Structures are given as structure tokens and as C-alpha cells.
Amino acid sequence: MIKRLLSKRLLLLVIPLVLVVAGAGFFLLGGAGAAPFVLNITINQSGDGGKSAAPAEQHLTVSLGERIVNLADPGGYRYLKTEIVVEVAVDQKTYERLTAAGGGGGHGGGGGSTDPLRAELEHSWPKIQDTLTMVLTSKTVDELATLEGKEHLKDELREKLQPAFGDYKITEVYLTQFVIQ
Structure with a gap:
């Protein structure tokens, strides 16, 4: 019971x-x-409540357009067709300003007038195009045929294009199209 x-x-x-x-x-x-x-939960937060933390970094891309250039091979009969897209880091305020201006945020895009990042770089566009021409036409097929050669080209483009991009820090260079004939 x-x-x-x-x-x-x-x-x-x-x-x-x-x-x-x-x-x-x-x-x-x-x-x-x-x-x-x-x-x-925030781990390893500084004693001031995180107020000194850097603002979030955003990334925008801009296409530098499709290009066909002669390569530096003897005889000049080899050419490269490429499209180069550059990714830049911007602070949150700039990101919001640029993405609000064009709606596309500079992501992808064909480099048209609707790309707000392209519009910001318009004053440097001749310098950017000249740098692309000078770097690309200095290469040979043998230099560009390997993966290491393409990585070296991306590094060189990042270094040489940075002055034309001013305050926009180039974080990556993409070869979205790459054909050697």
C-alpha cells in the first residue's frame, strides 16, 4: 500500500x-x-568593454574589365585574354555608403557605371588600366603556364595596383577569365 x-x-x-x-x-x-x-558571449574581451576593438572590415569587388594583350614571347604571336577582379577591404561606414549608393555593392558587376566602387576609382582608372597593360604584356607564356606563375602574377598585380586604389586596401586579385592563345 x-x-x-x-x-x-x-x-x-x-x-x-x-x-x-x-x-x-x-x-x-x-x-x-x-x-x-x-x-x-564574448571571450577574451578587453577591460574597456570592447570599445577599442576595430570596426568590422567588409570586402567589395570591382571588375577591371576584360583585356586582350600580346605576351612578351618572341615573335609576338601569343596573346592573353583575361578578366581581373580586385577585392578591397573597407570599413563598415564606407561599405554602407557604397552599397547604399548602387545597390550592388560592387560585388561582381561588369565594371559598369552602376558600380559605386568603380565610380569612386574613376579618377584613377587610366592609371589602373596602364598598370594592367604594363604588367600583363611583360609576361611570357612560360611564366603564366604554371599555377605558381599565376599566383606570382596575382601578387605582382596586387602590389602594382595598390597605389592607384589609394585608401582602398587590395586584399585579393582574382583571375576570373584566363585564356592563352
Whole structure:
């Protein structure tokens, strides 16, 4: 008899406890329209509450256009057809200004007038195009045929184009099209 009473009392305690735990789990996991629970923890935060942390860095891309150039091989019968896209790092404020201006944010794009980053670089565009011509036409097929050669070309383009990009720090150069004939 005592066992029956204990088992009924135990059952009366366990069922509500299980329901409360299940309901809390359902709420925390965001089920059935419940507000999701977000835990925001910052590890290794500085003593000033993180106020000295650098603003978030964003990245924008701009196409420098498709180019066909003669390579520096003897006889001048080899050419390179390429499209180069440059990625630059900008601060959050500049990113918001540029993405609000053109809607496209400079991502991809064909280098048209709707690209706000391209518009920002318009004063440097002749210098950028000249740098591309000088670097690309100085290469031979043998230099560009290997993966290492292409990586070296990207590094050289990043270094030589940076002065024309001014405050926009070039973070990456992409060869989105690359055909040697």
C-alpha cells in the first residue's frame, strides 16, 4: 500500500517536471513561433568593454574589365585574354555608403557605371588600366603556364595596383577569365 502511494506521488511530481522541462526546451529552441533564445558571449574581451576593438572590415569587388594583350614571347604571336577582379577591404561606414549608393555593392558587376566602387576609382582608372597593360604584356607564356606563375602574377598585380586604389586596401586579385592563345 505504501509503495502504491509513493509511486502515485512520484508520478504526480515527475509528470509536471517533465512537462516544464519539455516546454522550456521547446521555447529555447524556437519552436511554434516562440522567440528564439540567443546567447551572446564574448571571450577574451578587453577591460574597456570592447570599445577599442576595430570596426568590422567588409570586402567589395570591382571588375577591371576584360583585356586582350600580346605576351612578351618572341615573335609576338601569343596573346592573353583575361578578366581581373580586385577585392578591397573597407570599413563598415564606407561599405554602407557604397552599397547604399548602387545597390550592388560592387560585388561582381561588369565594371559598369552602376558600380559605386568603380565610380569612386574613376579618377584613377587610366592609371589602373596602364598598370594592367604594363604588367600583363611583360609576361611570357612560360611564366603564366604554371599555377605558381599565376599566383606570382596575382601578387605582382596586387602590389602594382595598390597605389592607384589609394585608401582602398587590395586584399585579393582574382583571375576570373584566363585564356592563352
